[in-house]
Amino acid sequence: MSVILNVEKLTKSFGGLTAVSNVNIQLEQGELVGLIGPNGAGKTTVFNLLTGVYVPSSGTITLSRDDNKVALQGLKPYKVCKTGVARTFQNIRLFKDLTVLDNVRIAMHKNVKYGLLSSFLHLPSYKREEKKLTEESIELLKIFNLDNKKDEYAKNLPYGEQRHLEIARALATNPVLLLLDEPAAGMNPAETAKLTELIGWIREKFNLTIILIEHDMSLVMKICERIYVLDYGMVIANGTPDEIKTNKRVIEAYLGEDVSNA
Amino acid sequence: MEQLLQQVINGISLGSIYALIALGYTMVYGIIKLINFAHCDVYMIGAYIGYFCMNNFHLGFVPSLLISMVVCTLLGIAIEKIAYKPLRNATRIAVLITAIGVSLFLEYGTMFFVKATSRSYPEMTGMMAQRFNFGNVVISMQQILILAITVVLMILLQLIVKKTRIGKAMRAVSMDRDAAELMGINVDTTITFTFALGSALAGAAGVLVGVYYNSINPLMGVLPGLKAFVAAVFGGIGIIPGAMIGGYFIGAVEVFVSGYGGSLYRDAVVFGILILILIVKPTGLLGKNTREKV
Amino acid sequence: MKKIFETQAVRKLVFLALTFVIIQLLISTNIIDAYLQNTLAAICINIILAVSLNLITGFTGQFSLGHAGFMSIGAYTCAIITLRMPTMLGFFLGVFAGAVLAALIGFVVGLPTLRLRGDYLAIATLGMAEIIRIVFINLKITNGAAGLQGIPRFVNWTWLFIFTVGTVLLISNFLKSSHGRACIAIREDEIAADAMGINTTKYKVTAFVIGAFCAGIAGALYASYFYFLKPNIFDFLKSVNVLVIVVLGGLGSISGSIFAAILLEIISTFLQSLSELRMVMYALLLIIIMIFRPQGLMGSKEVTLSVFNKLGGNFRSGMSKLEQRLKSKKGRV
Numbered sequence: 065m066s067v068i069l070n071v072e073k074l075t076k077s078f079g080g081l082t083a084v085s086n087v088n089i090q091l092e093q094g095e096l097v098g099l100i101g102p103n104g105a106g107k108t109t110v111f112n113l114l115t116g117v118y119v120p121s122s123g124t125i126t127l128s129r130d131d132n133k134v135a136l137q138g139l140k141p142y143k144v145c146k147t148g149v150a151r152t153f154q155n156i157r158l159f160k161d162l163t164v165l166d167n168v169r170i171a172m173h174k175n176v177k178y179g180l181l182s183s184f185l186h187l188p189s190y191k192r193e194e195k196k197l198t199e200e201s202i203e204l205l206k207i208f209n210l211d212n213k214k215d216e217y218a219k220n221l222p223y224g225e226q227r228h229l230e231i232a233r234a235l236a237t238n239p240v241l242l243l244l245d246e247p248a249a250g251m252n253p254a255e256t257a258k259l260t261e262l263i264g265w266i267r268e269k270f271n272l273t274i275i276l277i278e279h280d281m282s283l284v285m286k287i288c289e290r291i292y293v294l295d296y297g298m299v300i301a302n303g304t305p306d307e308i309k310t311n312k313r314v315i316e317a318y319l320g321e322d323v324s325n326a
Numbered sequence: 327m328e329q330l331l332q333q334v335i336n337g338i339s340l341g342s343i344y345a346l347i348a349l350g351y352t353m354v355y356g357i358i359k360l361i362n363f364a365h366c367d368v369y370m371i372g373a374y375i376g377y378f379c380m381n382n383f384h385l386g387f388v389p390s391l392l393i394s395m396v397v398c399t400l401l402g403i404a405i406e407k408i409a410y411k412p413l414r415n416a417t418r419i420a421v422l423i424t425a426i427g428v429s430l431f432l433e434y435g436t437m438f439f440v441k442a443t444s445r446s447y448p449e450m451t452g453m454m455a456q457r458f459n460f461g462n463v464v465i466s467m468q469q470i471l472i473l474a475i476t477v478v479l480m481i482l483l484q485l486i487v488k489k490t491r492i493g494k495a496m497r498a499v500s501m502d503r504d505a506a507e508l509m510g511i512n513v514d515t516t517i518t519f520t521f522a523l524g525s526a527l528a529g530a531a532g533v534l535v536g537v538y539y540n541s542i543n544p545l546m547g548v549l550p551g552l553k554a555f556v557a558a559v560f561g562g563i564g565i566i567p568g569a570m571i572g573g574y575f576i577g578a579v580e581v582f583v584s585g586y587g588g589s590l591y592r593d594a595v596v597f598g599i600l601i602l603i604l605i606v607k608p609t610g611l612l613g614k615n616t617r618e619k620v
Numbered sequence: 621m622k623k624i625f626e627t628q629a630v631r632k633l634v635f636l637a638l639t640f641v642i643i644q645l646l647i648s649t650n651i652i653d654a655y656l657q658n659t660l661a662a663i664c665i666n667i668i669l670a671v672s673l674n675l676i677t678g679f680t681g682q683f684s685l686g687h688a689g690f691m692s693i694g695a696y697t698c699a700i701i702t703l704r705m706p707t708m709l710g711f712f713l714g715v716f717a718g719a720v721l722a723a724l725i726g727f728v729v730g731l732p733t734l735r736l737r738g739d740y741l742a743i744a745t746l747g748m749a750e751i752i753r754i755v756f757i758n759l760k761i762t763n764g765a766a767g768l769q770g771i772p773r774f775v776n777w778t779w780l781f782i783f784t785v786g787t788v789l790l791i792s793n794f795l796k797s798s799h800g801r802a803c804i805a806i807r808e809d810e811i812a813a814d815a816m817g818i819n820t821t822k823y824k825v826t827a828f829v830i831g832a833f834c835a836g837i838a839g840a841l842y843a844s845y846f847y848f849l850k851p852n853i854f855d856f857l858k859s860v861n862v863l864v865i866v867v868l869g870g871l872g873s874i875s876g877s878i879f880a881a882i883l884l885e886i887i888s889t890f891l892q893s894l895s896e897l898r899m900v901m902y903a904l905l906l907i908i909i910m911i912f913r914p915q916g917l918m919g920s921k922e923v924t925l926s927v928f929n930k931l932g933g934n935f936r937s938g939m940s941k942l943e944q945r946l947k948s949k950k951g952r953v
C-alpha cells in the first residue's frame with residue numbers, strides 16, 4: 065500500500081484562536097478514514113485547509129498520484145480540485161437555483177475540451193461534448209437514484225437527497241481523494257444506514273480514498289478502517305475503531321457522549 | 327510655502343464637508359449594508375432649506391443651519407420608513423436600486439419645484455464676511471466656521487455613539503444584528519435613528535457648502551456624494567473615525583491636485599484612489615480583514 | 621416535412637425573419653417615422669447593453685455599475701474612426717475596434733477588481749466609468765466636453781437588427797455552454813464553484829470582458845446612429861439605466877432584459893415631453909417595483925418560442941377535434 069495523502073504539522077490560526085494545531089495525517093491509497101471530534105474541534109477547518117479554502121498558517125499537505133508528489137498547501141481550491149481532491153460541505157452548498165443535472169455538469173467542467181468560440185457558435189465540438197457530458201452526468205445521478213429528478217431545482221430536493229447530490233457533484237470532478245463533511249447530518253437511522261452502504265460502494269466503484277467527518281458513530285464505527293480524533297485542533301488519537309472506542313483520552317474528550325455504544 | 331499652507335486650509339474646509347457627508351454613508355452602511363445613494367440628495371435638500379431660510383425668511387446663519395438639520399433629519403427618517411423598511415429582507419441589489427430611485431426622485435422632484443438653474447446663497451455680511459490675512463495666506467470666517475461646526479458635530483456624534491444607550495445599540499446592531507435583536511435591542515428604531523443622525527449631518531454640510539461655495543443646484547449632491555462615499559470607503563466603511571479621516575484625505579487630495587495644475591483630472595484622481603484602495607485593502611484604512619466562514 | 625418546422629432553430633428563424641420584415645415594412649411605409657425610429661434604435665442598443673450587463677450581473681453575479689464606461693469606449697472609438705474613414709468598411713472597423721478596446725479595458729479593470737465582492741465591485745466599476753468619462757472630457761481627440769458631431773450614419777434598421785440579434789444569440793449560446801454554466805455557478809455559490817474546479821477569477825473576467833465587448837458594440841451603434849457624442853451621455857445615470865432594465869426584467873433572464881428594454885423605452889418615449897416629471901415618475905416606478913416585485917418582471921425565468929408551440933398545439937388539437945367531428949357527422953349522413 066502506498067501513501068496518497070501526507071499532512072505534516074498542519075496549523076491554522078484565526079487571530080488569537082488556533083483552530084488546527086500541528087496536525088499530522090497519513091492516508092493510504094484506498095483507505096476509508098474517519099475524522100471525529102467534538103463540535104468546534106477544527107475538523108471542518110482541516111478540510112478547508114486540505115482543499116485550499118483556507119491557506120495554512122504552517123505545515124505541508126502532499127498528495128501522491130502515480131509517484132508524482134504535489135504540494136497542496138497554498139494552492140487555490142480549483143487547482144486542488146484539479147489534482148484530484150473533491151469534497152462536500154457540512155452546510156450544504158449546492159447550486160440551489162440550478163437543476164440537479166446542471167449541478168453535476170458544472171462539476172465536470174474542468175474536463176470540457178471545447179473552447180469559447182465553440183460555446184458562442186455551438187459548433188460540432190460543442191454538441192458532441194455536451195452530449196457526452198450530459199450522458200456521463202446522468203450515469204452518475206443513477207447511482208444516487210437522482211436521474212429521474214435531473215430537471216428539478218436542487219433547492220427543491222428533500223434534505224437527504226441534497227446530501228446525496230453533494231456527493232454526486234463531488235464525484236463528478238473525478239477525484240482520487242474524497243472528503244465528506246458530515247454526510248449523514250440530518251438523516252434518520254434508515255437513511256444513514258443506506259448512506260453507509262453507498263459510501264462503501266462508491267469507494268470500490270471509483271477506486272477512491274475517502275476521509276469523512278461524522279458525528280454519527282454508527283456510521284463511523286461501521287465503515288471506517290481507521291479514525292483520527294481531533295480535540296481543540298490537535299490530534300489526540302489515531303487508530304482502528306476498536307482502539308478508539310477504548311481510548312481514555314477520547315472518552316475524556318467526549319465526556320458525556322458515549323463513544324462505545326455504537 | 328505660503329501656497330502650500332493656503333492649500334492645506336482650503337483642503338480642511340472641503341474635507342470637513344466630505345467628512346460630514348461621509349459619516350452618513352458610513353453609519354448607514356455599517357448598520358444595514360446599504361450604499362444609501364439618496365444620502366447625497368439629503369445634503370442637497372439641506373442646502374436648499376438653508377437657502378430659503380436665509381433668502382426668503384431672512385434668518386441668520388445659525389437658525390438656518392439648525393432648521394436645515396431638523397428638516398433633513400425628518401427627511402432621512404421618512405426615506406428610511408417609506409422606501410427602505412419594506413425591503414428589510416430583500417436582496418442587496420433590490421435595495422440598492424431603491425436607493426437610486428429615491429435619489430432620482432429627490433433630485434428631479436426638487437428640480438420640478440425650483441428649476442434646474444443654480445441659485446446663489448445670499449451674500450454674507452458683517453462678521454460672517456470677514457477675512458484674515460497672514461501674509462499671502464487668507465483664511466475666511468466661513469472656513470473657520472466650517473471647521474468649528476464640523477468639529478463640534480463630530481464631538482457630539484462621538485458622544486452620542488459612545489455614551490448614549492441608542493448609540494450603543496447602533497454599535498451593537500452594526501456588529502451583529504441578530505444577536506442585538508436577541509438582547510432586546512429594537513433594531514428598527516436603531517436603524518431609523520442612524521438615518522436621522524446621518525441626515526442631520528448631511529443637512530449641516532449642505533448649508534455649509536451653500537455658505538462657502540455660494541452656488542447650489544438640484545444635482546449638486548451627485549459628485550460630492552460619490553466622493554464622500556469614496557472617503558468612507560477609504561477610511562473603512564462602517565467605521566466612524568475612518569469616515570472623518572477619509573473625508574479630510576479626499577478633500578486634501580482634491581485641493582492639492584487642483585492647486586498644482588491637475589484640476590481637469592481632479593475627480594479622476596479621487597476615483598483612481600478609490601480603485602487603488604479597493605484593490606490594495608478593500609476594507610479601508612481602519613478596516614479589519616474578515617473571511618467568510620465555510 | 622412537418623418535423624423540420626417544429627425544431628426550435630427553425631421556429632426561431634421564422635420568428636426573427638418575421639420581426640425583421642414587419643418592422644422594415646412599417647419603416648418603409650413611414651408608420652414608424654423618423655421619431656419612432658430613434659426609439660427603435662434606442663431599444664436595440666438598450667437590449668444589447670442590458671443583455672450584456674445581465675451576463676455580468678444577473679448570470680455571473682458580479683455587481684457592475686460601470687457599463688456606460690464600456691459603452692462610451694465603443695462609441696468614441698467608432699466615431700473617431702468613421703469620422704476619418706467615412707465608409708462602410710470604416711464603420712465595421714469602428715464597431716470592431718470599439719468592441720475590442722472596450723473588452724481590453726474590461727480585462728484590465730476586471731482582473732484586479734473582480735476579486736472584490738458585491739458592493740465594493742459596484743463602487744469600483746462606478747469609479748472606473750467616471751474615470752473614463754473624465755478622460756474623454758479632457759482628451760483632444762474626443763473634443764472634450766463639447767463632444768463629437770457629424771459622425772457619419774451607417775446604422776439603419778438592418779444593422780441594428782443584425783447586431784442586436786447577433787449579440788443576444790451569442791450571449792445566450794454562451795450561457796447554454798459549459799463555460800456559461802461555470803459563470804452561473806459563481807453566482808450561485810462562489811466557494812462551491814471554486815471547490816468544484818472552476819477557476820472563478822477566470823470566468824468572472826471572461827463574463828466581464830464579453831459584457832464589455834458587447835457594450836462596446838452598443839456604443840458604436842449609438843455613435844453611428846445618433847451621430848452626436850459627448851461624455852456626459854455616458855454618466856452614472858446611464859449605467860444605472862442599464863442596470864434598471866436588467867433588474868426590472870429579472871436578473872438572470874435574457875428575455876426579461878429584452879422585454880424590459882422595450883417597455884421602458886416605449887414608456888420613456890411617451891413621457892418625453894414631461895422632462896423633470898418623467899424622471900420623477902421613473903424614480904417612483906423604480907421604488908414601487910422594487911418594493912412590490914423585487915425579482916423583476918420575469919424572475920430568472922425565460923420566455924421561449926415554445927409559447928408559440930403551445931398556441932400552435934392548441935390550434936392543431938382544436939383542428940383535429942373539428943375534423944373528427946366532421947368525420948363523425950359524415951358518418952351519420
Ligand SMILES: Nc1ncnc2c1ncn2[C@@H]1O[C@H](COP(=O)(O)OP(=O)(O)O)[C@@H](O)[C@H]1O
Nearest residue numbers: 078083103104105106107108109110617618619
Ligand atoms: N473563518 C474563520 N474565522 C474565525 N474562526 C473560524 C473560522 N473558521 C473556523 N473558525 C473557528 O475554528 C474553530 C474550529 O471550527 P470547525 O473547524 O468548523 O469545527 P468542527 O470541528 O466543528 O468542524 C471554531 O472555534 C471556529 O469558530
Ligand SMILES: [Mg+2]
Nearest residue numbers: 107108109154
Ligand atoms: Mg464542522
